[in-house]
Structures are given as C-alpha cells and as structure tokens.
Amino acid sequence: MKKRLSINFNAFLERHFPERRVFLRSDADTRFIRLRPSTQIIAYIGAASIVTWSIVATSILLMDSIGSGNFRDQAKRDQSAYERRLNELSSERDARAAEALAAQERFNAALSQISIMQSELLSSETRRRELETGIDVIQTTLRKTMKDREAARDQVARLSDGGAGVAANSVSDDAALNFLAAALESTAQERDKVVADAQDALLQAEEMKFDIQVMADKNDQIFRQLEEAMTVSVKPLDKMFRAAGMNTDRILNEVRKGYSGQGGPLMPLSFSTRGSAETAETKRANDILKDMDRLNLYRIAAQKAPFANPVKSAFRFTSGFGYRWGRMHKGTDFAAPHGTPVYSTADGVVIHAGWLSGYGKLVKIQHQFGIETRYAHLSKFRVKVGQRVSRGQRIGDMGNTGRSTGTHLHYEVRVGGKAVNPMIYIKAANDVF
Template structure:
C-alpha cells in the first residue's frame, strides 16, 4: 500500500506560521475507495432510472398493442356472430320453404293415391259389368233358343226361319253395340290408370330429389349450429359452469318459448308415418334454443374487465406470491391492476350489490352477487358509487381506484368466487374475449 499510496504532506500556510497535514497511505486508500464507491453508486442509480423509464414506455406500447388487438378481435367476433345469425335466418327460411313444398308434395301424393284407388275400383266395376253383360247375353241366347223350340213344338210353324234369323241379328247388333261401348270405356279407364301411375312415379322421383336437397340443407344447418355452439360451450367449460346448468336455469327463467323455435307438429290423420325430416328439424330447433340459452347465460356471467385496459397495468396475478407487506409466500386470490387514483372501476357482469362498505384488509370493498353462485370482489377503492341491494349492469361504474386498507399503492384488487371458492379471474376474462 505504501508503494501505491506513498505518504503525502499537505502544507497549510497562514500569515506567520506554516502547518502541514500528514496523509498516510491508509487515509489515501479510504478516500479513493469512497470516491470510487460514490461514482459507482451514481452510475448504478442512473442505470436503474433509465431502465425503469424504458420499461414503462415498453409496457405502455404493449398495452396499446394489446388493446388494438383486443378491439380488432371484438370486431371480428361481432362480424362472425352477425354472419352466423344471418345464415341461421336464411337457413330457417329455406327450411320453412322446404317444409311447405314437402307438405304440398305429400298432399299431391295422397290425391294421386286416391285417384289410383278410384281408377282401380272403376276398372274392377267395368270388368264385373262386362262379365255380367256376357252372362246375360248367353242367358238371353239360351232363353231365345228354348222359346223357339217351345213355339215350334206347340204351334208348328208360327214363325218362319227368316223371322227367327232377323230377331237373332237384331239381338246380336244390340249386344255388339253394348260391348263396343264397354270396350271404349275400359280403354279410357286403362289410359287414365296408366297416366295416374306415371304421375305417381314422377311425384315419387320429385319426392326423392326433395329429400336429397332437404338432407343437404339440414346438414349445412347442423354444421353451422355446431360452429356456433362449440365455442359457447368451451366458454362455459373454461369458466367452470356446466352448459347443462346454463340451459336448465335459463329455460326455467323464461316465461314462454319463442314461437319460431317451437317443435314442428304436422297431423297426417294416420295416413303417413313419422317424418325423419320433421325429427331433424325439431332437433335443429332444439339446438337453436340452446344457442339462445347460451347467449342469455353469457350475459349473466362476469366476463368483462373491471378496469380500462388503456389506463392501467396488471401488477400481480392469481396464485402464490411474496406478500408486499409481510414478505411471506401467501396465496393471492385475485388480480391486481395499478393506475391513477379514481380510475373508474366497472362491474364485470350483471348482478346485485351484496356489500358496499369498508372492511379491514380490503379497505373500501364492493361485492356483487351474480347468477350461478358467482361473486366478484372489488377492493381498496378510493370511493364507492353504489349501495347494497342495488342492481348493476355490465360496464356500470361502481367506484374509483384507490389505496385503502392493506395496500402499498393505488391499485384494484379483483376476485371472482364460485360458491365461496376463489378462482382465477383470467379464466372469465379470456372466456369473454371469445364472445364479445
């Protein structure tokens, strides 16, 4: 050390005297180390400040990008929802038209079947008439022969052979005319029967083509409904709510079923069996009723963000973390967002305010009771703008962001509880991003 910092003397001269201060190697080393430490501390502090400024700018840019992507996704999903609704309406109109045509075809088939039965009955009657006339002709000939023999035996030659021949010719002419009329009638009936059979075959072919077209329409409707229902069911499953429970509760709360979604019932007076098309149509209508119930169920879930994404940033997630006050690893039952004081806090879903008061650790707290046993907590508020028992809707302001209670800064502590058990709020927020 003496080689690096040799002993120095600092002379101090006054009016009459001269003094000196001895700077030993240890004192010089301590001074140099102090200067170096102060310079290093200044460099490190400046670097930390610069990194904090750069990080804050990056987070703001990222939040703006996420907001733009979120809005774009909302617009895209809204357009897809409208397109699916238009497709459903068009498909329902096509289905109604197809059912009308099917009804008309069934009526035509029934009419043709009745005409065919009438023609067959007429043909049978004509055949029986021809047989009866033939038998009467034979009986008349037999009686004529018998009468002729009787007259010849009793009176001798009362009638000549010419008279008998003339009578026989007249009888034969009458019978030939009658048989000709019967033959023409039979021919006309046969032609009508053949036309009825051809028309029945044509109607049967049209019915088969109509069935094929109906099958294609039903298939497209079923695929469109599944493309709408599957994302909605995934939303409920990810939120921990059973789709069956949603359908049951929504339908129980409905006063009446929509007229356009009621099952189709067509009376055929026992002449036709149950139609597969009607069964498929009723199944489609039932699935459309499920879509209606799911959309009503989505409106009753807390799936919206409780704060504006442009003005806040998430500071703590759901799960284990080091407590900012105690320093211990504890379970964090919700999400924390930091932002300016009095940033609007919004209701994440429709419900009734259960609690609106100050509590110890939570500070100013608002608890909203939603359907399906779900509650949302909004803690550390600077102000409370609702009262207990008040009904609120999604997006209504319930207070302002603050730092009341056990808090280290201005932020919102947000919880979602299902039947009293805390769950990850991100599950509901992500579920809402798939729909709205």
C-alpha cells in the same frame, strides 16, 4: 527479533512519513501539534478510504441510473407491445362477434327456410297419399268395369246364339239386346276414361315423386348447413364453460329450470311424428332443434357468468392472481386513468356498495351459479344495494381508495365464497367472443 522489526518499521515510517509539527500562533502564545508517522499513516488511510468509497458510490449510482433508464425504456417498450397486443385482441374479439352475429342471422334464415320446406314436404306427402288412394280407387273401378264388360259380352253372345231362331217372334228380346249394346258402349267409354285418368294419375305421381326427391335434396342441403352452423356455434361455447371449470350439464339444467321468459319456462323444441315412426329427416330436425335449445341456454348462461372484461377503455395489468410479497392476492389489477368507467361482467344483483377496510369503495355483485364479483378501490359508485344490473352496465369509476398505491381496479371472482383467478373467465371469453 521483534525489536529489530519494530525499529525497521519505524524507520520506514520516518522515511516516508517524517514527523511533522503544525504551529498554531495566537496573539499571546504559540503552540504546535506533533504529527507522528503513525498518526499520518492513519489519516492517509482514512482519507484514501473516503475517496475510494466516494468513487465506488458514484460508480454504483451512475450504473443504477443507467440501468434504471434501460429498465424504463424496456418497460415502455413492453407496455407499448402489450397495448398493441390488447388492441389486436380487441379487434379480433370484435371480428369474432361480427362473425357470430352473421352466423346467427344465417342460422335464423336457414331455420325459416327449413320451416317452409318442412311444411311443403308435409303437404306433398299428403297429396301423394291422396293420389295413391285415388289410383287404388280407379284401379278397383277399372277392374270392376272390365268384369262387367266381359259379363255383358258373354250375355250378348248367348242372346245372339239363341236369338237366331226366335228373332222374328220376340220384340222384347231385340229391346234387351239394344239395351245391352248401349250399356256395353257406355262401359267401354267409361273404361277408356278411367284408363286415361289412371295414366294421368301415374304421370302426376311420377312428377310428385320427382318433386319430393328434389325437395328432399334441398332439405338435406339445408340440414347440412344447419348442422355445420350448430357445430360452429355450440362447441366454442361448450369449450368456454369447460375452460372456466364449470359443469356444463349442471349449468344448462339450472338455466332451463330457473329461467322464465315469454310463454313460460324454456322447453326443448321438437317436431311431432304424429304417432308414426320417426323418420331420418325428423330425427335430424329434432337433433338440430336440440342444439338450438342448447345454444339458447348457453346464451342465457353466458350473460349470467362473468365472461367479460370489467374495463373497456385502454388499461394495463399491474398485478395478477396469486401470492405477492408472501401474501395471497385474490384478484387481478387493472390500471387506467382516474375516473375510468368500470362495468359489470355479468347479470346480477348488487349486494354491497360502500366502504370496506382495505378495499376502499367496493361494489359486490351476486350472480347465478354461486358466483360473486368484487370491484374495489373505486372513486365513485354508479349503483346501489339491491339494484339488478346487466352485463356491460356501468357500476362505478376507477379510483385510489382503501389500501392502494395508485389508481387501479382490483377485480375479484369468487365461486362458492372462494376466490378464483378472474383471468380464467376473461381468457375463456376472449377465445370465443
């Protein structure tokens, strides 16, 4: 059976691939090469395999080229959309900054106005008390005068009754009677004057009461405006710090304790009650002043924490914080042209400005609250070790030094020596500024 199959297979090969001979002739000899059917089919299969592989490889290359073109187009579209979004965010940030500046100006104007109104209110209160005291004195004098008048009338009546029989015999009694009549008339005139003064004082007191009420209404309106301004200004800053995972009470206490400006350490402002009970208006004013103090502390703290972007020119994010290719990427990468300015994201002191292994040219800045920022792969330094820098100050130029595959900035934020995601601070600031 096997022999028959072999014979049939060989017959099939002979029919389709008959034995061929290839003659090789030289000057002195002629040789030939016998190509058996099995050799021919092997060669045929090999050639077919090569042709098939060429076709498949060419198709793959064409598909890859087409796919790469589509990917590049998509990447360009994504980059264009991302740059457009960044421009929108930048415009929105500028608008928020302008609104914050306008709110600050309105707040300063309202503060000046409330200070003037508070002084006028205190002056009005003093005048009202003086008028009340004057009215009390006038009323007391009036009562005394009326008593004196009644006593004089009684005395005149008694003299008139007793003097009917002795008028012709007593000149001194007539003189006393004339004196009492003159005193009575003077007392009546004085009484009328006191009554008129008392009425004028009452009218003035009513006018003062009306003025005080109008002033209180104006103060209430100013208080409401200030309270709204404080709410709009303080809450976003509080949200920004909390979004960055920072304990706001601890941060503000540290700023209040450590900051010294003109006039000494920061101390909360308050209106004095001069030993009397605190009124509702005084309490509202003190609450507003406390919010002003908190806003001022937030402003100082925001300058000392990295709530800013290290690159202000056009850029694109090329790599974020987290694991990349099995290794931890401890920062965020910003790609831009070579030499693009790099800025400090907060006030601090430069603790390193030199080469550091894979970082290349590196700048380290130590900030308050245990925060440190790193700016790696720079091409040029603009600061030196020990230099104190401010937020927004240029510290270097973007480059491609160290372990880098292209021009970019590797930006890190470390809290207590541990790397955290820089975008936490950048996004928190974008939501406010």
